Amino acid sequence: MDAVDPTIFRLAIFVLAIFVGYYVVWSVTPALHTPLMAVTNAISSVIIVGALIAAAASLGSAEGVNGWIAKGAGAVAAALASVNIFGGFLVTQRMLAMYKKKEKPKA
Template identity: 85%
Template sequence: TPLMAVTNAISSVIIVGGLIAAAAATGQAEGPNGWIAKGAGVAAVALASVNIFGGFMVTRRMLAMYKKKERPAGAAHK
């Protein structure tokens, strides 16, 4: 889980960078290739969001493996 926390932190930095790239492309000085920066920013945000969501799902499953399983109420203790 610490590894997943680090990857989620890296992905959050990528999201911030993608948002900045997409926002900068919509300004007045966008130039002829502004759509490339905007598209790359949107793609970075989308892919990093999927990565963060997947990281949370993997972490949740890993933590579920360490939970104690409940015994049935009628089970005999030996």
């Protein structure tokens, strides 16, 4: 029996992760959404630290192509994590605004 190609195996895991993530996120109650967004922002900040380290890393005096790939991937990861953090703060502010008492207009 032939073994499964590693690329197909990784693609199957990626697709399954998408489905599991979708159902996990959409089954969260609104009361838990704001604390989970705060945790997500904290995780993204750790990702930014790792991305900055990857972007600043050098492989010695002869970097070559691999050094530029690592720097580029680190820069892209930092940019995407920054967008994720910014969006998380916007969503958190919107969720908190839903719980504020609305002022009654003065007659």
